[in-house]
Amino acid sequence: MRQGTTAGSSTAREAAHAWLLLLPALVLLVAFTHWPAVSTLVDSFYSTPKGSRAGVWVGLENYQVMVGDPVFWKAVRNNLWFAGATIPMSIALALVMALWVNERIAGRAFLRMAYFTPTVLPMIAVANIWLFFYTPQYGLLEQITGALGLPSHNWLGSPATALGAVTLVAIWKEAGFFMIFYLAALQSLNPSLREAAAIEGASRWYFFRRVQWPLLMPTTLFVLVNAFINAFRMVDHLFVLTRGGPDNASILLLYHLYEVGFSFWDTAYASAITVVLVVVLAGIALFQFFVLDRKVHYK
Amino acid sequence: MSAQRLAYNEPTLLDTLAAWLLALLWILPLAYAVWTAFHPAEFSTRFALAAPLTLDNFRRAWEAAPFARYFLNTTLLVAMVLVVQLVLGTLAAYAFARYRFKGRGVAFALVLVQLMIMPDILLVENYKTMAKLGLVDTLLAIGLPYFASAFAIFLLRQTFMGIPKELDEAARVEGASALQTLWRVYVPLARPVYTAFALVSVSFHWNNFLWPLIITNSVNARPLTVGLQVFSSVDQGVDWSVITAATLMTSAPLLIAFLLFQRQFVQSFMRAGIK
DSSP: OOOOOTTOOOOOHHHHHHHHHHHHHHHHHHHIIIIIHHHHHHHHTTOOOOOTTTOOOOTTTHHHHTTTTHHHHHHHHHHHHHHHHHHHHHHHHHHHHHHHHSOOOOTTHHHHHHHHHHSOOHHHHHHHHHHHHOOTTSSSHHHHHHHHTOOOOOOSTTTTHHHHHHHHHHHHHHHHHHHHHHHHHTTSSSSHHHHHHHHHTTOHHHIIIIIIHTTTTTHHHHHHHHHHHHHHHHHHHHHHTTTSTTTEEEEEEEHHHHHHIIIIIHHHHHHOOOOOOOHHHHHHHHHHIIIIGGGGGGO | OOOHHHTTTTHHHHHHHHHHHHHHHHHHHHHHHHHHHOOOOOGGGGOOOOOOOOOOHHHHHHHHHTTHHHHHHHHHHHHHHHHHHHHHHHHHHHHHHOOOOOOOHHHHHHHHHHSSSOOOOOOOHHHHHHHHTTTTSSHHHHHGGGOOHHHHHHHHHHHHHHHHHHHHHHHHTTTTHHHHHIIIIHHHHHHHHHHHHHHHHHHHHHHOOOHHHOOSSSSOOOHHHHHHHHHHHHHTTTTTTHHHHHHHHHHHHHHHHHHHHHHHOOOOHHHHHHO
């Protein structure tokens, strides 16, 4: 162990100590975050190494391949659709759940548990459960629709419904997670606001729209950013439910990256796709940092 | 007036019904899986009150794949990642919170970069690195990219900054070194934050899938999530009773822990999220 320092010792020694404390974490960060981020960009301008032959400089060729790759564009469109559905749906559900659970509602503890449970389960396990749920003929969904006299439908096997089916799983998984942030925010609101609203005879909707919703805005922004990031990161369930199919009907960007990089082993093209994902995620983070952060209060 | 005030914003019967309906819908897939896992195969999709309960599906799942090894791998992985994250995070957070030095701002910005570019995305390059280090298909390779957690550093730095400087100075006056002060003053006071981070980290790494899938290729290093996926995709379309039993088995530790310590879980996720 190093010798301790007392407050007010020379600044050079202080700095040396500080850097020593930081060193292990920084080395690992550079090795597994900064370095790979930079070398991804570099590799995206080279061809895929074959055997012992190293990759050669190909300029923008990987990006040209990307622009001409219909599966890539399918993944982009699907991912935008996926984001456009999961983000508003999971946030709206989370808000409604939190508003319910925040009140003295019958069975409150059970409700909160039921909503939150999907959050703690592994996505892979959850996907197995939903695969069973969606299974033609045997699945619970088919049993219910069958009992109602509706025709049989292969939810995951048909291109028209595969993406919708995997989106539903994502919403189910996320809503309870976002609920707890709304719940925390609702519980920290000043109770006198509610008393004032009661005295004024404000309707419940008015109270929500004019008092609760504006005060929940920092939470909404925080949840929004997280939902955005998750929309580009959540692909585990695809491995079990659809493998991106049928015919790429449910493929998402990160899954496409996995296929290109680790099924086809075209690492150069995979690097180019990684660059796109990094740009998307960095864009979200920068937007949060420069536009939203002033509004989010630290607790 | 007072009756009206008491009733203000109370959930109506309609609210209660809707909330319960949603909750039942929410646990329906899980309940169906539980039903199937605990009943003989002939009742897996048929509901009868008289259906006999059985643990046979769990036994068969346990024997059909090396789940004991997967459990061991996941446990070791989760413990290793957590311990390293906490040690490195504590040291770095202390430097950021209590030392003034040239380059502190830059160093902190470098740490925060990881919050936006997560290791989950940098699969291709990290795989190449692990191949060069000869670490492919090891537990260490699964954990390495997550050892330095920007999130842990950030969370602990915020907490350490909120600890009164007087406590620090008092310890120094008594002759404690920097590391002793950190250990005796800061770490105990930040205990709730450590618990919160631990729960979030354990849940994350217990559930993590994509990176472990890529970097492992044998039973020796495969964690539960990957093992479960291999198991259920090989047996595709076969015995749902066994697959749901295996699924519940892999989720059970977290699920039971969550049901027992609901409040801590919810508060930890909240604290971790709000930063």
